[in-house]
Structures are given as structure tokens and as C-alpha cells.
Amino acid sequence: MSSQATYPDLRGKVALVTGAGAGIGKAAALALGQAGCNVAVAEINEASGLQTTSEINNAGGKALFVLTDVSKSASIKALVEKVVAEYGKLDIAVNNAALSPDYGTIADLNEDTWERLIGVNLSGVAFSLKWELRQMQAQNTGGTIINMASATSIKAEKNLPAYSTAKHGVVGLTRVAALENGEHKIRVNALAPGAVSTELTINTLATMGFSEEEYSPRVGLFGRFARPAEIAQSVLWLASDASAYMTGSVMTVDSGLTIV
Numbered sequence: 001m002s003s004q005a006t007y008p009d010l011r012g013k014v015a016l017v018t019g020a021g022a023g024i025g026k027a028a029a030l031a032l033g034q035a036g037c038n039v040a041v042a043e044i045n046e047a048s049g050l051q052t053t054s055e056i057n058n059a060g061g062k063a064l065f066v067l068t069d070v071s072k073s074a075s076i077k078a079l080v081e082k083v084v085a086e087y088g089k090l091d092i093a094v095n096n097a098a099l100s101p102d103y104g105t106i107a108d109l110n111e112d113t114w115e116r117l118i119g120v121n122l123s124g125v126a127f128s129l130k131w132e133l134r135q136m137q138a139q140n141t142g143g144t145i146i147n148m149a150s151a152t153s154i155k156a157e158k159n160l161p162a163y164s165t166a167k168h169g170v171v172g173l174t175r176v177a178a179l180e181n182g183e184h185k186i187r188v189n190a191l192a193p194g195a196v197s198t199e200l201t202i203n204t205l206a207t208m209g210f211s212e213e214e215y216s217p218r219v220g221l222f223g224r225f226a227r228p229a230e231i232a233q234s235v236l237w238l239a240s241d242a243s244a245y246m247t248g249s250v251m252t253v254d255s256g257l258t259i260v
């Protein structure tokens, strides 16, 4: 099952990752640190954000923690300002922060849950794009942005109304941002993981009444959950010049989940 981790040479690049205190965001931040980037760890949970930051620094990388709430546009503005004050520029952004899915039908929609999830999982990506794109446009040196979508961006799923709708919206935002920024040489792509072994997955399965082990055989074509580090490898690829001709795309990394 294991794949060898590889790291492109991203020395001299500045990256920010939202939701970098846990799961996929943490794995992406660690991988970007390994690849030589200066990394801004943007997280609403101070303890976990500081933990990721010290893991990158202890591994010989360079990281900075910025307490961030992606659902607040002013918080993202302050994040980008802090990154530029500290590292002088922004080259790579990974818009990853999200809340765990709601669970229930549209007929039973809870309005408060809807507002909260859309606020973080969709508006959070829009606000992040706004301030990241302004900075990258002003620099005039291009850039690459990776929005964390999901298999539920592509395939409708019952009982995840706000989550699945927000993830469809992330693909829409990705395409619009790519269209508007080709002339600035800023690439914007979405990454759509299948089921990944993280806190978010454990929470979702618990609401459905399953453990991770019980659910594994139903996951994609390999009967297992992805490891966050496997998804981080795709983040690195989208962040690097290996994907230089790619923008406005949705890249699935889902062991075939969306083709069955």
C-alpha cells in the first residue's frame, strides 16, 4: 500500500496552508516544508497550529503560525499581510480548512448548520482567494493556488447537503478564479480526495454509526482510506512547475471512488 514520498525543489517559495493543524492540511504543510518552502500555518486551533509549526521548524524547515478563521474575510486579509511582512511575498496557497460534514437529508435541513458550513467550507475559500489573488496579482510573478475540493464535488452524495454543495461550489470558484487569472500567470486548481484517514472522516463515520475499520472495505477500489501524506504528494505536484500547464482543473485522488 505504501508509496515513496518525493519532494520537488521549492526552495525560496512562500506557501500558506489553511487548516494546517490537522489531517490533510498538516500533511501538506509538512510536505511543503520538506520541499524547502517557507510555510505559513493558518489555523483556527492555536494548539494544533503551533504543533505543526514546530514540527516543520524542528525538521529544519521554516514555518510561521498565524491564528486564522477562514470564515472571516478580515482574518484572511491579516494572514496574507502577515505572510508578506514575514517572508516578503506569497507564491503558493492551499485553501484546505473545512468543517466536518453535516449529516441528514435536505428535507431535515438545519439552517444554522447550513450557514456555519457554507461560511467556512465555501465562503472561506472565496475570501481566501480574494486576498491571495490580490497579493499575487500585485507581485506580478505568477503563483499557484490549490483549493481542497472532494469526491463530493463531483458525485452527488445523499445526506451531506451543506458539505457536498459547498464542495461543488469550491470547483466553481476554482474555475472562475482560473479564468480571471490566466493573464497573471496564476494557476488555480482543485484537488478532490476520496476518503482520507483524518479526524474529519472519523467524525463523519461516527455520525453514520461506523468505525474506520468497519467502513474501509466500501472505500473506492482499494478498500482502504488514503493517508493524508498521499494527498500531500498531489498538493506538492500542483504547487510545483511539474503541473505548469494545468489550471482550472479538478484532480481526483480517490482510488476510483468517483467512477463507480
Ligand SMILES: NC(=O)c1ccc[n+]([C@@H]2O[C@H](COP(=O)([O-])OP(=O)(O)OC[C@H]3O[C@@H](n4cnc5c(N)ncnc54)[C@H](O)[C@@H]3O)[C@@H](O)[C@H]2O)c1
Pocket (backbone or CB within 6 Å): 018, 019, 020, 021, 022, 023, 024, 025, 042, 043, 044, 045, 048, 068, 069, 070, 071, 095, 096, 097, 098, 099, 100, 120, 124, 148, 149, 150, 151, 192, 193, 194, 195, 196, 197, 198, 199, 200, 201
Ligand atoms: N478527510 C477526508 O476524507 C476528505 C475527503 C475529501 C476532502 N477533504 C477535504 O480536505 C480538507 C481537510 O480535511 P481533513 O480531513 O484534513 O479535516 P480535519 O478536520 O482533520 O482538519 C481540518 C482543519 O481545519 C481547521 N479549521 C476548521 N475551521 C477552520 C477555520 N474557520 N479557519 C481555519 N481553520 C479551520 C481545523 O481546526 C482542522 O485543523 C477539507 O477541505 C475537507 O473537506 C477531506
